[in-house]
Amino acid sequence: MTLRNETLTYEADGLSMASQFYWDDGLAGRRPGILVFPEAFGLGEHAMSRAQRLAELGYATLACDLHGQGQALDDLEQARAAIAPLRPDPHRTRARARAALQALTARAEVNPTRIAAIGYCFGGTMALELARSGAPIAAAVGFHSGLATVAPQDARNITGKVLVCIGADDPGIPPEQRAAFEQEMREGGVDWRLHLYGGVVHSFTNPAADRLGRPDFARYDAGADARSWSEMLAVFNEVFPG
Known part of the structure; x- marks a missing residue:
């Protein structure tokens, strides 16, 4: 294995993006590509490490910039403020996701x-909004991702499989939001699945979540992390046979 890493720069939503591309240079030919959208904090170690793990499995991966210039924010309230304008405007979210898709597919x-597109927290929302936009992706996977959208009717545009992995006790994704998502997926005729993990809250895939000091809101869970990773790989085995 000869794992390589390169910064890909591109413009999106008026921002200059700096995302991280990973691939095994020892593999011949073209291989499936995976977009990895980060948590609301932006492009940090968590998303980059997941992109690297997938590259080690033979995929070409892009850990995607969220805020421009490859920024990773430290403060939760700052991160929430940065994504607040995107929540009511899926066109801006989709623009950032589609630009990343174009950068990846140009390689x-x-x-x-x-x-395929995966994402964590708000990054999972981005993966879902990319799918809702009708982008030609084989799968969209969200980990502790917000499920709400202002354009549920766009689920009919989804062409790939959808998997979301949610902590059953995540205070940011309450049962009524899950129920609305299920209804959206049904009405859109989507091939979807939703996995819930009992006793698990937000950011369960990120060991750094414990640093927030808010265990009732965000807490790492090794069991849910491993199970959700395996469930994602099972979807990839379906959509990328051979």
Whole structure:
């Protein structure tokens, strides 16, 4: 294995993005590409480490910039303020996601017809909004991702499979939001699945979540992390056979 990393720069939503591309240079030919959208804090170690793990499995991956210039914010309230304008305007969220998709599919290492998007927290929302936009992706996977959208009717545009993995006790994704998402997926005719993890709250995939000091809101859970990763790989085995 010869794992490589390169910064990809592109414009999106008026921002200059600096995302991180990972691939195994020892593999011949084009391979499936995976977009990895980060938590609301922006492009940090968590998203980059997940992109690297997927590259080690043979995918070409792009850990995507969220805030421009590759920024990673430290403060939760600052991160919430940064994404607040995006929540009511899915066109801006989709613009950032689609620009990342274009940057990934332009790479010679990537098979542009075999693409998936995953994301964590707000990044999961981005993966879902990219799917709702009708982008030609084979799968969208969200981990502790917000499920709400102001454009539920756009679920009919989704062409790939959808998987969301949610802590059953996540205070940011209450049962009524899950129920609305289920209804959206049904009405859109989507091939979807929702996994719930009992006793689990927000940010369960990120070991750094414990640093927030808010265990009732955000807390790492090794069991849910491992299970959700395996469930994502099962979806990839379906959509990327061979």
